[in-house]
Amino acid sequence: MLPKKLHKKLENRNANNAFRQLSADSSLVDFSSNDYLGFSKSEVIFDKAHQYVVDNNLKQNGATGSRLLSGNTDLYIKVEADISTINNSEAALVFNSGYDANVGLLSSVPQRGDVIFYDEFAHASIRDGINISNAKNYKFKHNDLDHLEEKCQVERSKNQSETELYVVTESVFSMDGDSPDILRLTQICTTYNAHLIIDEAHALGVFGNGLVQMHHLEDVVFARIITFGKGLGCHGATILGAQNLKDYLINFSRPFIYTTALPPHSLATIATAYQELVTQSDSKESQIKKLEKNISFFLSEYKRLHLHDRFIKSSSAIHCCVISGNDNVKSVAQKLKNKGFNVKPILSPTVPKNKERLRFCLHSYNSKEEISEVLSLLATFVK
Numbered sequence: 001m002l003p004k005k006l007h008k009k010l011e012n013r014n015a016n017n018a019f020r021q022l023s024a025d026s027s028l029v030d031f032s033s034n035d036y037l038g039f040s041k042s043e044v045i046f047d048k049a050h051q052y053v054v055d056n057n058l059k060q061n062g063a064t065g066s067r068l069l070s071g072n073t074d075l076y077i078k079v080e081a082d083i084s085t086i087n088n089s090e091a092a093l094v095f096n097s098g099y100d101a102n103v104g105l106l107s108s109v110p111q112r113g114d115v116i117f118y119d120e121f122a123h124a125s126i127r128d129g130i131n132i133s134n135a136k137n138y139k140f141k142h143n144d145l146d147h148l149e150e151k152c153q154v155e156r157s158k159n160q161s162e163t164e165l166y167v168v169t170e171s172v173f174s175m176d177g178d179s180p181d182i183l184r185l186t187q188i189c190t191t192y193n194a195h196l197i198i199d200e201a202h203a204l205g206v207f208g209n210g211l212v213q214m215h216h217l218e219d220v221v222f223a224r225i226i227t228f229g230k231g232l233g234c235h236g237a238t239i240l241g242a243q244n245l246k247d248y249l250i251n252f253s254r255p256f257i258y259t260t261a262l263p264p265h266s267l268a269t270i271a272t273a274y275q276e277l278v279t280q281s282d283s284k285e286s287q288i289k290k291l292e293k294n295i296s297f298f299l300s301e302y303k304r305l306h307l308h309d310r311f312i313k314s315s316s317a318i319h320c321c322v323i324s325g326n327d328n329v330k331s332v333a334q335k336l337k338n339k340g341f342n343v344k345p346i347l348s349p350t351v352p353k354n355k356e357r358l359r360f361c362l363h364s365y366n367s368k369e370e371i372s373e374v375l376s377l378l379a380t381f382v383k
């Protein structure tokens with residue numbers, strides 16, 4: 001029997017029309033997955049990764065243990081070395097997921113007496129890591145760098161030289177698709193001697209190797225989190241930073257230490273997908289270029305249909321149309337689903353009440369016709 005208190009919580013979810021259920025909608029047109037470049041279904045990546053495992057005599061199903069015990073391999077070392085070269089970072093440490101990476105970094109690095117400032121819309125994995133940490137933590141308003149600066153100023157005026165400040169944000173927000181002004185962010189962190197941590201989960205592959213690298217700011221960012229489950233279409237994540245940060249995490253980050261390592265075929269897939277990204281960056285007919293074109297077309301179509309006031313401003317692959325109320329947003333999503341389109345409603349409490357939204361994730365493989373049709377339908381449903 002489910003304990004009464006839990007039963008009540010489920011009932012409340014139902015009453016708020018916010019009950020979550022698993023579904024598998026594979027026949028619908030995909031405006032929902034994070035597979036921005038279609039890499040998850042790339043046969044080239046699949047075949048190359050398989051061949052790599054065979055050629056290197058790594059025909060092994062599991063890692064056999066955590067990395068500090070039996071799970072580390074030469075392939076891990078090679079993948080981390082390649083990733084740090086590609087991302088222009090002194091070191092890279094692979095985690096089993098982006099969730100693990102954020103929890104592992106934020107729970108172990110900021111210490112008691114330190115202060116963390118984080119964007120109010122930061123991903124759940126960032127907030128979970130912060131909640132485990134012994135440091136004090138405060139939110140700043142979403143992408144509001146004046147607000148962040150004010151908070152840094154107040155904290156530094158306390159003259160507590162031992163206090164380390166950490167600023168945590170995302171380069172592309174998962175629920176809004178928008179970005180902070182990264183250059184100003186680094187300037188604020190330099191002025192107030194704060195360590196900047198940036199989650200690049202939704203930037204990799206959409207904005208090259210991430211927005212930090214695109215702006216040549218690698219040296220002024222303390223740590224970058226890159227996840228492989230989105231633009232790279234596979235699984236896992238890495239923290240990029242200095243070698244001594246890597247050493248620290250290997251020693252103190254519990255989600256790194258106390259878990260079975262990734263199997264060789266996962267690592268081979270990560271390495272192959274990264275190589276594919278590098279190859280495609282130089283090609284004119286790449287999935288990257290197709291995605292860029294689809295993003296521009298999506299923007300021009302929603303302007304043509306006079307929907308632009310409803311959308312949160314974004315130049316990434318994530319575009320959100322605000323439809324206030326769980327009932328309303330679910331109803332529009334269902335109507336689109338009935339027409340064959342998979343667009344996810346994002347409900348409160350995942351986003352603030354009255355800011356519920358339809359989240360369109362764009363891909364290299366969406367056709368112009370699909371984009372025009374889904375937006376035309378949306379225009380009729382929200383009028």
Ligand SMILES: Cc1ncc(COP(=O)(O)O)c(C=O)c1O
Nearest residue numbers: 097098099123174199201227229
């Ligand atoms: C911003 C952000 N960070 C981290 C994660 C977690 O990454 P993963 O799916 O690899 O656990 C996500 C995924 O939803 C995300 O959107």
